[in-house]
Amino acid sequence: MTTIYTHQSSNVTKTWLLVGVFLAVVLGIGYFLSVYYGNPSILTIAIIFSVVMNITSYWYSDKIALSMAHAQPASVAQYPELHRIVENLSITAGLPKPRVYVIPDMAPNAFATGRNAKHAAVAVTEGLLAMLDRAELEGVMAHELSHIGNRDILLQSMVAVLVGFISILADMFTRSMIFGGGDRDNDSKGGNILAIVGIVFIILSPIIATLIQLAISRKREYLADASGALLTRYPDGLARALAKISSYNRPMQHANNATAHMYISNPFGAKARQGLSNLFMTHPPAEKRIAALHEMAQ
Numbered sequence: 001m002t003t004i005y006t007h008q009s010s011n012v013t014k015t016w017l018l019v020g021v022f023l024a025v026v027l028g029i030g031y032f033l034s035v036y037y038g039n040p041s042i043l044t045i046a047i048i049f050s051v052v053m054n055i056t057s058y059w060y061s062d063k064i065a066l067s068m069a070h071a072q073p074a075s076v077a078q079y080p081e082l083h084r085i086v087e088n089l090s091i092t093a094g095l096p097k098p099r100v101y102v103i104p105d106m107a108p109n110a111f112a113t114g115r116n117a118k119h120a121a122v123a124v125t126e127g128l129l130a131m132l133d134r135a136e137l138e139g140v141m142a143h144e145l146s147h148i149g150n151r152d153i154l155l156q157s158m159v160a161v162l163v164g165f166i167s168i169l170a171d172m173f174t175r176s177m178i179f180g181g182g183d184r185d186n187d188s189k190g191g192n193i194l195a196i197v198g199i200v201f202i203i204l205s206p207i208i209a210t211l212i213q214l215a216i217s218r219k220r221e222y223l224a225d226a227s228g229a230l231l232t233r234y235p236d237g238l239a240r241a242l243a244k245i246s247s248y249n250r251p252m253q254h255a256n257n258a259t260a261h262m263y264i265s266n267p268f269g270a271k272a273r274q275g276l277s278n279l280f281m282t283h284p285p286a287e288k289r290i291a292a293l294h295e296m297a298q
Contacts (some may be wrong), residue, residue, distance in 0.1 A: 016155075022296035026050050058154070065113040065262060070254050071101035072122040085141050086122060092146050093231055096280050098122050106243045107252040107269065108132070111262040112144040112153050117122065120148045124254070132241055139228060139238030143264055146227035154222045156262060174178050217261035218284045229296050239293040 076083050083100060090097040098112070098120035106127035114120035122144045132140065136208035146154055196277030225242075229235035242265070260267055266283050
């Protein structure tokens with residue numbers, strides 16, 4: 001019989017497999033560039049650069065994300081109810097209490113960040129605190145703590161770094177093609193075929209990387225919704241919160257494509273749900289998430 005726990009195990013496994021695909025793409029691009037330019041050291045440089053970027057992201061991802069969101073530490077004196085909710089849910093989940101931040105923005109939203117449970121942080125907007133009642137706020141905080149418990153916060157940093165790295169490699173190769181370069185041996189028929197294959201691969205790589213990033217983000221949101229509902233044992237609280245959040249049409253003041261997938265709801269508001277942009281949404285439709293939560297409640 002399929003349960004939420006089997007879904008968790010399946011989704012986590014699939015997500016790590018997708019990260020493996022990213023690594024394969026990075027190595028593939030590095031290998032092609034090394035062959036095209038007749039310089040094996042390019043592949044070595046690509047591997048070293050990717051490792052350095054991953055290490056940097058591992059240690060400083062939380063600080064970067066919080067800074068980009070303009071989040072400020074939430075004092076216990078000013079936000080006692082928020083701290084009580086986070087502390088109680090953390091105890092229930094068996095997690096250390098994360099650092100708590102507030103974002104000066106009236107668009108209702110929240111996210112979690114950090115490299116692991118011991119170095120995690122949650123951030124909520126002023127608009128979220130003003131809009132939700134206690135049960136709804138508990139649902140949102142349980143969702144964010146589930147991201148921490150499911151180790152999503154580290155995974156999303158890894159994916160973001162790999163997507164950025166692939167884009168950098170693609171841009172470097174495109175510029176080199178415009179201004180010339182490459183091994184003279186590529187004048188041969190075999191070299192021309194290799195060049196064409198490589199060009200197609202590198203042009204498509206950023207698109208494929210972005211689509212994989214979106215797929216990972218959507219899976220994580222469904223999993224965190226389900227895990228959060230189990231944590232509070234009240235799925236309707238999170239369902240009501242998502243309904244209120246999705247009804248707010250204005251984007252966040254500091255919405256950013258690099259961190260959009262981290263939030264509980266798309267920070268770009270209604271314009272992110274129009275037309276063909278649905279294909280590139282970082283979050284599943286709120287209606288589907290709400291329906292899944294109502295099904296759990298039944």
